[in-house]
Amino acid sequence: MARLFRRLSQPLQTVSQVVLLSLVWLAASQLSQRFLPALPAGVLGMLLVLAGLWSGLLPVAWFRHGARWLLAEMLLFFIPAVVAVVQYPQVIASAGAKLLLVIVASTALVMAVTALVVDACYRLEIRMRRRGGKRKAGMGAEVHGA
DSSP states (O other), rough: OOOHHHHHHHHHHHHHHHHHHHHHHHHHHHHHOOOOTTTTTHHHHHHHHHHHHHHHHHHHHHHHHHHHHHHHHHHHHHHHHHHHHHHHHHHHHHHHHHHHHHHHHHHHHHHHHHHHHHHHHHHHHHHHHHHHHHHHHHHHHHHHTT
16 A cells, blocks of 8 residues: 555655646736736746745756656647747748748847856855854854854
């Protein structure tokens, strides 16, 4: 029985986390429609989850498996775009070069901004750890009479 529970535990945990992420998206969608129509629901939801994770109100463990599964199955979310390309080849033929340029430029821009943000966050984390280490060392010196 314990073996069966362990086997079912991971899939149930993943499903519950995907449901939780979906509920966050639904809540963000409602908030966006009612109060912040200029802010897309996906961005608002991401900011809410980020704030919750950063503040410690939402443990990472609540989202880890569900987010990992969603990222692994991301191709499923692009199927509608592929169907649209197949259904409207005349649009691709007439504006293909422009579309390709926009796709390449936006991909490069997203990658560059992501790299800069990750680098800035990494540097901030290093600075915070160094300050924390100095504070601990200072406290130790005060306690020991130095």
